[in-house]
Amino acid sequence: MTNEQQAVALxxxxxxxxxxLVFTLLGLSVQTxxxxxxxxxxxxxxxxxLFLFCSGLSGLLRxxxxxxxxxxxxxxDQVEAMRTALNKRGQLEAAQELVGVRTERSDxxxxxxxxxxxxxxxxxxxxxxxxVQTFSYHLAKWAFVGGLLALFVSRSxxxxxx
Numbered sequence: 001m002t003n004e005q006q007a008v009a010l011x012x013x014x015x016x017x018x019x020x021l022v023f024t025l026l027g028l029s030v031q032t033x034x035x036x037x038x039x040x041x042x043x044x045x046x047x048x049x050l051f052l053f054c055s056g057l058s059g060l061l062r063x064x065x066x067x068x069x070x071x072x073x074x075x076x077d078q079v080e081a082m083r084t085a086l087n088k089r090g091q092l093e094a095a096q097e098l099v100g101v102r103t104e105r106s107d108x109x110x111x112x113x114x115x116x117x118x119x120x121x122x123x124x125x126x127x128x129x130x131x132v133q134t135f136s137y138h139l140a141k142w143a144f145v146g147g148l149l150a151l152f153v154s155r156s157x158x159x160x161x162x
Contacts, residue, residue: 015066019059022144026052029151037158044154051147058140065133069126076122083115 001009026049033045090108 012066015059015063018140018144019056019063022052022056022059022140022147025147025151026056039158041154041158044150044157048147048150048154051143051150055140055143055147058136058143062133062136062140065129065136069129069133072122072126072129076119076126079115079118079122083112083119086112086115 029045029048029052033042086108090112093108
């Protein structure tokens with residue numbers, strides 16, 4: 001296993017762990033909520049729940065886009081390999097025509113153009129997916145921090161200021 005493959009595997013594990021952690025904290029904070037509190041700090045519980053929920057959903061979106069990211073990179077690699085094979089075939093046919101061995105010409109130009117179109121589509125989608133991944137990463141990270149801070153304020157300040 002190469003270093004890059006190990007890094008990807010660790011990143012995937014971290015993503016799953018993070019989403020599980022966020023939803024676990026959300027569930028625990030909802031279960032330990034005291035309903036008969038009259039202080040204004042309980043609004044921070046609601047804010048923390050909202051932030052943790054947004055962080056969890058953003059993490060799930062990130063997991064989905066990560067799968068699509070790998071899928072489109074694999075597709076792009078396959079099409080690039082096809083394009084390379086077609087270009088080699090075209091060079092071989094050109095060389096055969098030069099020596100007069102081959103008389104008929106296959107329509108490789110249209111196939112190469114088709115692979116170029118497929119590669120461009122995949123690259124366009126990869127760029128779009130990268131923007132979604134970056135946005136969901138930052139949203140998940142900062143919503144998680146905001147949720148933790150809101151829950152910290154909600155649970156600790158009423159005890160400290162009594």
